[in-house]
Amino acid sequence: MTDLPGRSAECRVLRELLGTVRSGHSAVKVLLGEAGIGKTALLGYLRESATDCLQLGAVGIESDMELAYAGLHQVCAPILPLRDELPRPQREALESAFGLGDAAPTPDRFLVGLSIVGLFAAASRERPVLCVVDDVQWLDTVSAQTLSFVARRLLAEPVGLVLALRTPIDGVAGLPALVVGGLTDDHASALLQSAYPGRLDAAVRDRIVSEARGNPLALLAIPKGLSAVDLAGGYQRPDRRPVVADIEEHYQRTLQALPPESRRFLVLAASEPVGDPTLLYRAMDRLGLTPTAVTPAEEAGLITIDTRVQFHHPLARSVAYRSGGVEERRAAHAALAASTDPDVDPDRRAWHRALAAETVDEVVADELESSARRARQRGGTAAAAAFLTRAVELTPDPARRAARALDAAEAHREVASFDSARSLLATAELAPLTEVQRTRLHQLRTRLAFVSARVSGDADALVAAIDDFASTAWRLETLDSASATEAYLEAMAAAMYVGRSAGSRATEIAVAARRAFSVAPPVRPLDELAHALADRLALGAAPAMPAMQRALASLKTAGEGAAAQWFWLAFPIVHESLVHEVWDDDGWEVVSAHAHRLAAERGALALLPSALLSKAGAHMEKGEFDSARTFVAEANDMAVATGYAPLKYHRLVLSAWCGEEAEATRLIAAALKAGAARAEGRIAGLANYGAAILHNGLGEYRTALDAARTAFQYEDLGFFSELLIELIEAAARCDDHETADAALARLAERTLASGTHRALGSLARSRALRAEGEQAETLYLEAIDHFRRTQQATHLARAQLIYGEWLRRQRATTRAREHLRAAHDALAGMGSAAFAERARRELLAAGAKTRKRATAAGDALSPQEHQIAQLAGSGMTNQEIAGQLFISAHTVEYHLRKVFAKKGIRSRRELRKMFAQ
Numbered sequence: 001m002t003d004l005p006g007r008s009a010e011c012r013v014l015r016e017l018l019g020t021v022r023s024g025h026s027a028v029k030v031l032l033g034e035a036g037i038g039k040t041a042l043l044g045y046l047r048e049s050a051t052d053c054l055q056l057g058a059v060g061i062e063s064d065m066e067l068a069y070a071g072l073h074q075v076c077a078p079i080l081p082l083r084d085e086l087p088r089p090q091r092e093a094l095e096s097a098f099g100l101g102d103a104a105p106t107p108d109r110f111l112v113g114l115s116i117v118g119l120f121a122a123a124s125r126e127r128p129v130l131c132v133v134d135d136v137q138w139l140d141t142v143s144a145q146t147l148s149f150v151a152r153r154l155l156a157e158p159v160g161l162v163l164a165l166r167t168p169i170d171g172v173a174g175l176p177a178l179v180v181g182g183l184t185d186d187h188a189s190a191l192l193q194s195a196y197p198g199r200l201d202a203a204v205r206d207r208i209v210s211e212a213r214g215n216p217l218a219l220l221a222i223p224k225g226l227s228a229v230d231l232a233g234g235y236q237r238p239d240r241r242p243v244v245a246d247i248e249e250h251y252q253r254t255l256q257a258l259p260p261e262s263r264r265f266l267v268l269a270a271s272e273p274v275g276d277p278t279l280l281y282r283a284m285d286r287l288g289l290t291p292t293a294v295t296p297a298e299e300a301g302l303i304t305i306d307t308r309v310q311f312h313h314p315l316a317r318s319v320a321y322r323s324g325g326v327e328e329r330r331a332a333h334a335a336l337a338a339s340t341d342p343d344v345d346p347d348r349r350a351w352h353r354a355l356a357a358e359t360v361d362e363v364v365a366d367e368l369e370s371s372a373r374r375a376r377q378r379g380g381t382a383a384a385a386a387f388l389t390r391a392v393e394l395t396p397d398p399a400r401r402a403a404r405a406l407d408a409a410e411a412h413r414e415v416a417s418f419d420s421a422r423s424l425l426a427t428a429e430l431a432p433l434t435e436v437q438r439t440r441l442h443q444l445r446t447r448l449a450f451v452s453a454r455v456s457g458d459a460d461a462l463v464a465a466i467d468d469f470a471s472t473a474w475r476l477e478t479l480d481s482a483s484a485t486e487a488y489l490e491a492m493a494a495a496m497y498v499g500r501s502a503g504s505r506a507t508e509i510a511v512a513a514r515r516a517f518s519v520a521p522p523v524r525p526l527d528e529l530a531h532a533l534a535d536r537l538a539l540g541a542a543p544a545m546p547a548m549q550r551a552l553a554s555l556k557t558a559g560e561g562a563a564a565q566w567f568w569l570a571f572p573i574v575h576e577s578l579v580h581e582v583w584d585d586d587g588w589e590v591v592s593a594h595a596h597r598l599a600a601e602r603g604a605l606a607l608l609p610s611a612l613l614s615k616a617g618a619h620m621e622k623g624e625f626d627s628a629r630t631f632v633a634e635a636n637d638m639a640v641a642t643g644y645a646p647l648k649y650h651r652l653v654l655s656a657w658c659g660e661e662a663e664a665t666r667l668i669a670a671a672l673k674a675g676a677a678r679a680e681g682r683i684a685g686l687a688n689y690g691a692a693i694l695h696n697g698l699g700e701y702r703t704a705l706d707a708a709r710t711a712f713q714y715e716d717l718g719f720f721s722e723l724l725i726e727l728i729e730a731a732a733r734c735d736d737h738e739t740a741d742a743a744l745a746r747l748a749e750r751t752l753a754s755g756t757h758r759a760l761g762s763l764a765r766s767r768a769l770r771a772e773g774e775q776a777e778t779l780y781l782e783a784i785d786h787f788r789r790t791q792q793a794t795h796l797a798r799a800q801l802i803y804g805e806w807l808r809r810q811r812a813t814t815r816a817r818e819h820l821r822a823a824h825d826a827l828a829g830m831g832s833a834a835f836a837e838r839a840r841r842e843l844l845a846a847g848a849k850t851r852k853r854a855t856a857a858g859d860a861l862s863p864q865e866h867q868i869a870q871l872a873g874s875g876m877t878n879q880e881i882a883g884q885l886f887i888s889a890h891t892v893e894y895h896l897r898k899v900f901a902k903k904g905i906r907s908r909r910e911l912r913k914m915f916a917q
Contacts, residue, residue: 004045006187007038013178014046017160021053021128026154030172031164033180035315036217036247039164042180043132046162053130053160054079054123059310060138060165061273061317067347068375068383069097070273071143072116075131082122083115087879090115109142113149114882120150120159121888128158136165136172141382144169151175153887156894182214192219217247217313251302251319258296265293266302267324270317271332271355274348275308282339287331330356347371351387360396368394369404372411385411389420392427402431409444418448436479443472443487450494459501459679466494466502470509477516482524488513489530492537496577499681500714510537525554529578536581536717541750548582549754556590577718583751583759585790589618609635613650620657623793623830626866628654649686656694657794659834664694685716685723692726697834699841701733709739721750725762729802732769740770758795761786765799768806776806797826801839804846813846820846861899868892869899873911 003011013029020027031039047055058074080098083091093111094100123129136144151161152175163172183191188209209219255263268287272280284293297303302320304310311317321329337352350367357364368391375383388408395401405428412421425445433441446468453461469491476484492513495506513534522528532551535544555578579587592614616631632651652671655664668687675683688711695704708727711720724747731740747766751759761783768779780803787796804820807813824839861869871881878889878896900906903914 004038004041005190006183007042007045010042010178010180011045014042014162015049017162018046018050018053018130021130021158021160024156024158026157026159026161028151028154028161028175029163030168030175030177031162031180032166032168032177033164034166034215036215036313037180037182038216039180040134040313041216043134043162043164046130047132050128050130050160053128054126055130055132056123057132057134058139058143060133060135061275067351068140068142069112069146071133071139072112072146073098075133075143075147076116076119079119079123082119085122086115086118090118094119109146113146113153114888116146116150117153117157117888120154121157121890124158128160130160130162132162132164134164136163137167137169148172148175153891155887155891157888157890183216183219184214185209188214188216188219191216195220215247247313247315248319251313251316252323254300254302255320255323258300259293261289261293262296263320263323264328265289266297266320267328268332268335269297269303269309270311270321271329271352272309272336275310277305277307277309279336279339280305280309283332283335286335286338330358347374347383347387351390354390354394357394361394362396362400365391365394365400365404372407376411381411381414382417385414385417385420389424392424398431402428402433402437405431406437406440406444413444413447418451421448435475439472439475439479442468442475446472454678454680457676457678462498462679463502463505466491466498466505466509469494470505470512473509473516474512481520484516485527485530488516489526489533492530492533496537496717497682498679499683499685499716501679501681506537510534514538525551528554532578541581542753545582545750545753548578552578552582552584552587552591556587556594580718580721581750583721583754583756583762585756585758585792588614588621589791592618616650616654620654621794622791623797623826623832624870625654625658625831626861627870630864630867649683652687652690653693656690656697658831659694659697659837661694661698661834664690668694681714682716685711685714686719689719689723689726692723692730694834696726696729697832697838699838701730705730705734705736705739712743721747725766728766728769737770744770757786757789758792761790761792761795761799765795765802769802780806793826793830794832797823797830797832798835801827801835801842804839805842808842808846816846817843817848821848861902865895865899865902868895869903869911869914872896872908873914875908875912 017027017029031042033039047057056075056078058071060071076094076098080100083094086094090111093109094115097112120129120131133139133147136147139147147161147163151163154161163175165172168177182188189206192209255266258266264287265284268283268289269280272283281291284291294303294305298305302312302316304312311320324332333352334356337349337356340349340352342349346367350364350371353364354368368387372384372387372391375381375387385408388404388411392401392404392408395404405424409421409424409428412418412424421444425441425448428437428441446465449461449468450465452458453465469487473484473487473491476487488509491509492506495502495509498505510533513530517527517531517534522531528547528551532544532547535547579591592611595611595614612631612635616628616635619625619628619631632654635650649667649671652664652667655667658664668691671683671687671690675681675687688707691707692704692711695701695707704726708723708730711723712727716723724743727743728740728747731737731743744766748763751763764779764786765783768776768783771779780799783799784796784803787799790796800819801823804816804818804823807816807819810816820839820843824836824843827836827839868881872878872892878892881892882889899911903910905911905914
């Protein structure tokens with residue numbers, strides 16, 4: 001097929017994409033470019049070049065953005081019969097999202113994403129699949145997020161996914177992009193000349209080319225409607241005029257030339273986003289419009305009606321809609337509402353009725369509220385926000401308006417539409433509020449203030465928000481004890497997040513919380529967590545240990561149903577703080593696995609990245625750094641795909657453990673800068689903790705000591721206990737006995753209260769660094785014994801390393817080599833390069849022959865290959881692995897083939913042996 005004029009490079013990229021798909025692999029491309037630049041033409045070229053593919057697609061429509069899963073339904077409609085081949089949970093989630101049959105009302109959003117991957121894989125068995133989505137910026141939020149998710153999960157399926165949009169939106173960052181720029185002047189002139197042969201003199205042609213700035217639609221639109229005199233040289237327009245404005249003016253001129261009945265028809269068509277001709281003709285009949293109104297609009301090139309109603313360009317639709325007056329648009333929406341089946345599509349009917357309403361209308365407002373509930377159940381929080389906002393506008397009763405305004409504000413906050421949330425809170429404040437509603441308003445306003453303060457880096461505002469969180473909790477004590485407990489937990493978590501920047505706020509809030517909690521014993525696991533956290537912050541580590549252990553035990557066994565929802569609110573605090581504070585031997589792994597499973601099943605957008613990072617931490621403790629790296633990358637992808645900021649600080653700690661000096665140093669510096677700019681004290685502590693790990697591994701003890709001392713100035717729950725270990729080692733190596741002993745006293749208090757093998761091993765190892773002679777050796781051996789009873793592979797290897805170093809200095813070189821060799825092999829095997837190098841240097845000093853490990857690049861497993869091989873070796877099926885890693889079973893099989901080839905093995909039994917060794 002011939003390339004589009006001036007688009008040879010872009011056409012080549014699209015042909016290469018098709019070549020990749022035809023070879024049996026997936027390919028993803030995001031086309032970025034301004035309106036009219038030619039994205040749609042390139043998509044047409046792609047479709048014409050892919051006649052051998054099963055073609056799927058959708059077009060984003062601005063007025064359809066409020067309806068959850070509307071865009072995704074367009075994409076999947078032709079292949080929905082294949083859903084019977086999906087695993088039951090995925091099939092049910094998909095049917096729920098699309099409102100099919102008797103499906104449950106609440107879909108799991110990530111199961112929906114997996115079901116789309118599964119549908120694409122099933123459809124691609126017969127022939128390659130090409131999915132093309134235009135104007136992605138106007139898809140509903142859930143559909144756009146799901147397509148971004150799918151784009152990151154495709155690999156070994158012959159599926160091409162191409163998304164076209166004007167500017168990047170949340171979720172597409174990191175996907176392969178093709179920026180579509182303007183045509184060169186030569187190609188622009190040729191296009192213009194082909195459209196207007198013999199009519200343009202050179203001067204006018206050059207001016208039009210200059211004004212259009214390479215935009216093809218502008219090139220063709222600007223001269224339309226101009227007279228022969230204009231085109232002969234009288235064409236005078238400022239060349240700085242926005243191209244989009246020129247295109248819109250062209251469509252306006254075209255509209256004005258149409259008969260009045262055709263203009264009314266176009267207003268109606270622009271108001272109907274589905275593109276259903278039958279629905280459109282029914283609405284035309286209600287407005288008294290005859291089919292003859294369609295012909296002039298089609299002849300003007302504005303609209304096409306066949307199996308679907310399609311405008312020539314999105315700007316044509318928006319100009320047509322705006323061309324009608326307010327009353328004309330209301331009439332169009334009223335006709336569409338009356339023509340829409342209330343049983344089949346109640347939400348779209350309610351939305352049209354809302355836009356048709358001339359004044360307040362409680363019946364329509366109630367319908368919108370019901371639509372908002374359905375949207376939330378389908379995962380469409382943005383849609384719920386839109387429905388509720390319009391419901392507020394239509395509600396006549398002030399009390400009901402206030403209640404709906406609070407619900408709408410909460411929905412807008414969840415989708416980061418903060419200005420709208422504030423406006424709605426102001427609306428609620430004008431109405432009479434109950435005490436509970438007034439407290440809820442205060443709580444929502446505080447949450448918004450906390451977000452604003454984080455963004456602006458306003459330390460005073462952050463601290464003020466923490467005080468307001470505490471004030472909310474205090475107000476709720478006499479109104480709703482359960483809500484008060486949750487509010488106190490939120491206040492303590494906010495104070496922990498701000499850390500040293502909040503001074504003693506965390507302790508003060510904890511004291512108030514303990515006073516409030518004293519009147520009622522804990523009932524829910526969440527209550528136990530709140531009580532334990534308040535004890536920890538108010539009383540200290542040792543006195544709070546029994547309460548923390550009870551809370552963790554409850555949360556480790558929290559199952560389905562009611563307990564699970566408490567688990568969600570508790571999880572960020574549990575995985576960042578509680579597990580470390582009690583020195584639990586296996587708590588991190590149990591809690592993170594539970595969180596990951598529930599996140600996958602329930603589609604918890606905000607918490608899935610945290611669950612993945614928690615799994616990464618659990619794998620780091622076991623010395624499985626490759627798996628940890630995979631989970632960190634997965635968490636980053638999830639954060640980007642769902643519109644959350646990428647989470648970098650766990651990558652910082654992983655880089656420090658791996659001894660990646662350049663990367664870790666860069667991340668530490670960035671974290672310190674960001675923490676200072678946003679007054680986030682916890683980040684400063686975490687960055688210095690990571691620096692202490694890095695420099696202890698490198699043997700740069702003075703630098704490690706300086707970083708650890710800085711972090712030691714404030715007790716950040718969670719990593720402070722591990723920080724003490726790094727501080728003691730660095731101080732002991734620098735002969736700073738006073739610092740080492742002070743940290744050792746703090747460590748002894750909390751580890752003895754815990755009594756776990758992990759705690760006692762850490763204490764014995766740290767005491768050994770300050771002991772001498774037989775006492776030191778006894779303590780080193782005690783530490784190694786304790787760690788061998790846990791899964792703490794990293795700490796076991798480091799205990800063996802420092803024991804080997806001590807033995808060498810005692811001139812017991814034979815025994816030193818034994819422990820140093822074990823430490824070196826373990827640390828090198830897990831990928832802890834700096835600590836492994838430290839062990840290697842000690843081995844050389846002890847007279848052993850050793851060399852740096854070198855692995856053939858072609859034989860090395862990627863992190864994802866390593867993780868899949870490990871799961872397959874544990875006995876999981878391809879389908880089970882796919883469900884856990886959010887990929888397709890086909891992709892699992894693809895990776896396993898590569899693993900078998902790299903490792904020269906033929907069966908999963910050999911995989912089990914490989915990992916057992």
